[in-house]
Amino acid sequence: MTRFLRLVARDLRLALRQGSDATIAVMFFVLCVVLFPFGVGPEPNILARIAAGVIWVAALLASLLSLERLFQNDYEDGSLELLSLSTLPMEAVVLAKTLAHWLVTGVPLIVAAPLLAVLLNMDAEGFGVLVLTLSVGTPILSLIGSIGAALTLGARRGGVLLSLLILPLYIPVLIFGAGAIDAALNGLTPRPHLLLLGGLLAGALPLAPWAGAAALRQALE
Amino acid sequence: MTRFLRLVARDLRLALRQGSDATIAVMFFVLCVVLFPFGVGPEPNILARIAAGVIWVAALLASLLSLERLFQNDYEDGSLELLSLSTLPMEAVVLAKTLAHWLVTGVPLIVAAPLLAVLLNMDAEGFGVLVLTLSVGTPILSLIGSIGAALTLGARRGGVLLSLLILPLYIPVLIFGAGAIDAALNGLTPRPHLLLLGGLLAGALPLAPWAGAAALRQALE
Amino acid sequence: MHRFANPARFQRLSSAILPWSAGATVVLLIVGLYFSLFSSPPDYQQGETVRIMYIHVPAAWMSLFVYVNMAIAAACGLVWKHPLADLFAKAAAPVGAGFTFICLVTGSLWGAPMWGTWWVWDARLTSVLILFFLYLGYMALVNAFDDPQRGMRAGNVLLLVGIVNVPIIKFSVDWWNTLHQPSSVIRMGGPTIDGTMLTPLLVMAFGFTTYFITVVLLRLKAEIVQRKIQTMRLTEAQG
Amino acid sequence: MSDFFAMGGYAAFVWPAYGVAALVLIGLLVATFKTLRSSETTLKALEGSRPARRRPRRNDAAATSPKVGAAEVGEG
Amino acid sequence: MPVFAGSELTCLRGDRLVFTGLDFRIGPGEALVLLGPNGSGKSSLLRVMAGLLKPFRGQLSWDGVPVPDDPDGHRAKIHYVGHLDAVKPVLSAVENLTFWANLGGAPDPRASALAALDRLGVPHIANVPGRYLSAGQKRRLNLARIIAAPATLWLLDEPTVALDRAAIALFEGMIAEHRAAGGMVALSTHTDIATPGARDLHLDDFTPYHDEHDEDDMHEEDAA
Amino acid sequence: MPVFAGSELTCLRGDRLVFTGLDFRIGPGEALVLLGPNGSGKSSLLRVMAGLLKPFRGQLSWDGVPVPDDPDGHRAKIHYVGHLDAVKPVLSAVENLTFWANLGGAPDPRASALAALDRLGVPHIANVPGRYLSAGQKRRLNLARIIAAPATLWLLDEPTVALDRAAIALFEGMIAEHRAAGGMVALSTHTDIATPGARDLHLDDFTPYHDEHDEDDMHEEDAA
C-alpha cells in the first residue's frame, strides 16, 4: 500500500516538475470548446442547447490526447521494466499511474468546465450536474484510456491509433454524462444517468487495471 | 522543380507503403463527428443546424492530429538534416512535405465529408459548398499545421502542445469555412466567405513554408 | 550566460533603472486610482460602470504593446542571436498574458451590465481571446524543450507568426460591425474622448507601462540567474 | 462613503474589475520576487559549495578534482 | 542456501530461434559470465532469467521450485540492470535512487540511497537533476540502485558500458563483496570484468546454425 | 583548384564553449583527420563545416569567398555523413539511394545508385527493404550515398562505426580515389583509418581551459 502511494507521489512529482502537463490538457479542453461558437455560430440559444454535448466531447478528446503518453516515458527509459520486476503487482502499477494522471489532468477539467458552460450560455441549473458527471466520468475515461495507452505502447503513430481504439469505448460514458445534464436542464432527474455512470466506474475500476497490466506485460516482452 | 516533385513522390510512396496514415486520419474524422449525436442527442433539426460547424471542427482536429508527425520521422532518422544540406531550399522541402501530407490526409477528408453531412441531416444545398470550403480550407490547415509541426520538433509532449499552438491560428479558417456553408443553407451567397478563404490560402502559401523553414533550421542546429 | 554576451552591463543598467521605474509605478498607480475612482465623473450613458474603463482600456493597450515588443525582441533574437532578446520575450510573456487576462475579465464585467451578456462571439472579443491563447502557447512552447535555448528560438518563430493577430485586434471594430465600440483615443484625427476621462486613462496607462518595465527587469534578472545555475549544474555534472 | 462603494448600483461589476486587476498585477509581482529569491539562494548555495576557482578542466583532471555536495535546494 | 537453475531453455524472438537446449546453475557466491558475439542471445537469456521474457521451452527454478509457481518470490530475489538507465531527468539523483530503494524494500531508503551513491564514487551528484548527468554518471546511478536495496541475484546486461576504469574497479569490488556475502551474479559483457572464479557460458554454443542465404533469396524473390 | 578554409572558429553549444580560435585549411586532394576525446567537439566542427551549425565567431570560406555569401554553392560542394543513416525502413536500398542521388544531381540516379552499392560490396541488398538491413549494411548504404552523386568535399563523422574490416578497406580505397581525383575529405574517428598524407587536427588543443571566472564575477556584482 505505501509503495502504491509512493508511486502515485512520484508520478505527481514528475508531472509537477515537468511543468505544464496539466495545464496543457486543460487548455486543449478549453480550446476545443471555444472552437464551437466559431463553427456553429454565436447564437446563444443554439450554443446553450448543445453545450452539454460539446463540453463532454471536448473532455473525451482532451483525456484521450493527454493519455497518449501515460506509459510512454516510463517505457522508453526502462522504468516500466523495473516496475514490472518489483514486488508491486502490475495491476497496482497501472492503477497508481492512472490515478496520478487523473489527479493531474482530470481534476483541472472538472474545475474549468463551469467556466466553459458560462461561455456557452448553459443554464445555471446544469452547472452542478455538469461538475458531478465530470467527477464521476473523467476517472472512467482515464481508466479506459489507460488500457489503450498500454495497448499502443511501442506502436508507430500512437496518437491516432489510440483514438480509434478508445473512442468507441468512451461512447457510453458520453451518452450518460451528457444525458444527465440534459435531463437536469429539462427539469427531469439526472439520477438514473448518474447511477449508470457510477456503475460504469465500478466496472472499470477492477477491469481496466487488469487489462492494462496484461497489455503492458505483452509490450515488455 | 523536378527535385521538388521527387520529394513529393517519395513522401507519397512512404505514406502508401507505411500503410494506414491516411485511413487513420479519416477514421478519426468520422468518429469525431459520430460522437456528436451521442453527446447532443439525436434530434434531426438540431443536428442539421450544427452540422457544418461540427464537420469543420472535426476536420480541424483530424488535420491537427495527423500533422503531429509531419517532420518527425525524417528528423529522427537524419533525413531532414540531409535534405537541409541539399540544394533544394528549405522552403521547398516544407512545401513538398506539406503537399504530400495534404494529398494523403486532406483529400480523403473532403471525400468523406458529404457522407457525414448526410449522417447529420444537413440540407442537400450545403453539400457542394461543404466540399468546396473543405477543398480550399484543408490545404490552409495543412500549411498552418506544418509551422506547428516544425516548431514542436523535438519537444516533450508534442501532440497536445501542437494543438495549443495551432488551434488559435486555425480559427479564422473555421469561421469562414463554416460561415460559407451556413450562408448557403440560409439562401445567401457563400461568395464572400469563399473569397476570404481563398485570401487566407494565398497568404498561407508563402508564409507557412517560410516560417516552417525557419523553425526547422532552428531545430537542426 | 556565456562570456561573449556580457550580462554584467545589463545588470548595471537594470539596477539603475529599477528604483525609478518602481517608484514611478507606485506614484502613477496611486494618482491614477484617485482620478479614476474619485475625481472623474460618471458617464451620462454608462453611469459608474465607466470606471471599469480605466482598467480595461489600459490593460487592452498593454496586451498589444507587450506582444509587439516581444515580437520585435524575437526578430532581434533570430537575426542577431542576442541572448538577452530571447530572454526578454520569455520574461515578458507572463506579464503580457496577465494584462490580456485583465482585459478579458474586465471586459466581461463591463459587458454584463452594458450588453446584458458576459460574452459574445464578436470579432474584437474573439481576437483578444486568441491573443491570450497565443501568449499561453508561447509560454508552453518555450518550456517544452530540454534545451532552453531551443525552446526560446522556437518561441521566437511563433511570436513572429502570431503578429498577424495584432492588426486584426486593432482594426476588428472597424472591419466588422461589432458590439464593441470603436477607438476614440488612438485613432486618426486625435482623441474624441472628454478630458476628464482622458487624464485618468493616460495616467493608468503610464502606470501599467512602468509596472511592466519593473516586472520585466526583475524577471530578466531571475532568468539570468537561472541560466547561470544551469550552466554551473551542467559543468558540475560533466565534471 | 457607502455611496462610493455602491458605485451607483454597479458595485458587483466595478469592484471585481479592480480586484481582478490588483490580484493579477500583485500576484505576478510576488511570483517574480519569489523565483528571483529562490534562484538567487540556489546560486549562492551552488557557488558556496565550489571553493576552487580557475580550476583547469583537463580530461584527466576529472577524477582528481574535489567535489563537495551540491545545494540542498531544488530546481528554481 | 538457494540455488538458481535453468534447464533445457529455448528462446524464440519473433520467428528467430535464439538459443536452445541451454542449462545453467548458479549457487550461492557464484557468478556466471555470458559471452558471445552480437546477436547471440546474451540479453535475451538475462531477460528470460529476470522473467521479462517467457522461455519458449524449459524452466527456471529456485532450489528445484519452478519460478512460475512463485513469481512474487522470484521478483523479490532479483535485481536486473538492462541497457536503459531508468533515470528521470527532472528528479535529482538521490530522488531517483530513493524511489527505487523504497520500492525494493530498503528500511531507510534515503540513507541507503546516499550510501549507495557514495559507494559508487559519485556522492557529489546527489542533488543534480538527472538531465544533467553524463552517460557514465547515469550508469553509476543505475548500478547504485542494486546496492540501495538488497537482493540475492543480480542480473547485469553489459553493466560496464560507459564506465571509466576507476568506476569499473569499484564495480568489481561491489560484485566481490556481494558474492562473499553469499549473493549470486549473472552478467553479460564484451569487455573484461574481473570476476575471479566465475563460470563462463558461451551463448554461441547454443545458437542453432544460421545460414546467410536468406537475404540473397529475398533479393531473387523481389526481382522475380 | 578550390581551397576550403576556416579561420578563428569558435563554437558554442548551449552555454558551453566547445572550441575557440580554430583554423584549418583543406586543399585539393588533401584530407583532414579530426581527433580528440569524447565531447571535444569533433562532431560539432563537422556540423559547422557543413553549415548545419552557425559558428559563434570566425568564418568559413571557399578560395577566400565566405560561405555565407554563397550558401547554395557551398551546399552543392559537400557531402555530409553523420551518426544517423537516413535509411527509410519501407523503401528498398536502391530506392533509398536513388532518391539521394537524384537530389544530389546525379545524371542517371538509378544507375549510379546501383554502381555505388556495387562499389561498397553490397550489390545483393539492392532490393531489400531498409528495415531488414543490419547496422553495418545501413552504414554502407549511407556511404554509398556519397559516391552516388559527385561532390568536392566529404565531411564524415565517424564513418567506420559498425563496419567490418573488409568494408573499412573498401572505404579507405574510396577515399584514396576521391583524393586522387582532386577531392577533399574531413573526417573524425576514434579508430584507425588509413589516410596516407592526411593532416591531423587535435580538437582538444582548442578546448578552452574552463575557468569559472566570468560566473564568479557576475556573482560578486550581484552581491554588491
Ligand code: HEM
Ligand atoms: C471581454 C470583452 C472585451 C474585450 C476582449 C475587449 C477588448 C478591448 C481592446 C483590445 C481594446 C483596445 C482597442 C484599441 O486599442 O483600439 C478595447 C478598448 C475599449 N473597450 Fe473593450 N473589450 C471588451 C468589452 C468591452 C465592453 C463591454 C465595453 C463597454 C461597453 C468596452 C469598452 C471599451 C472602450 C470604451 C475601449 C476604448 C476604445 C478607445 O477609446 O480606443 N469593452 N477593448
Ligand SMILES: Nc1ncnc2c1ncn2[C@@H]1O[C@H](COP(=O)(O)OP(=O)(O)OP(=O)(O)O)[C@@H](O)[C@H]1O
Ligand atoms: N524485440 C525483438 N524482436 C525480435 N527479435 C529480436 C528482438 N530483440 C532481439 N532480437 C533478436 O534476437 C537475437 C538475440 O538478441 P540479443 O539482444 O539477445 O543478443 P545479444 O547477445 O545481447 O547481442 P549484443 O551483444 O548485441 O547485445 C538477435 O538476433 C536479435 O536480432
Ligand SMILES: Nc1ncnc2c1ncn2[C@@H]1O[C@H](COP(=O)(O)OP(=O)(O)OP(=O)(O)O)[C@@H](O)[C@H]1O
Ligand atoms: N545539442 C547540443 N546542445 C548542447 N550541447 C551539446 C549538444 N551536442 C553536444 N553538445 C556538447 O558539445 C560538446 C562537444 O560535443 P561533440 O558531439 O561535438 O563531441 P565529439 O568530439 O563529437 O564527441 P564524441 O567523440 O562523443 O562523438 C560536448 O561537451 C557536448 O556535451
Ligand SMILES: [Mg+2]
Ligand atoms: Mg545485448
Ligand SMILES: [Mg+2]
Ligand atoms: Mg561525435
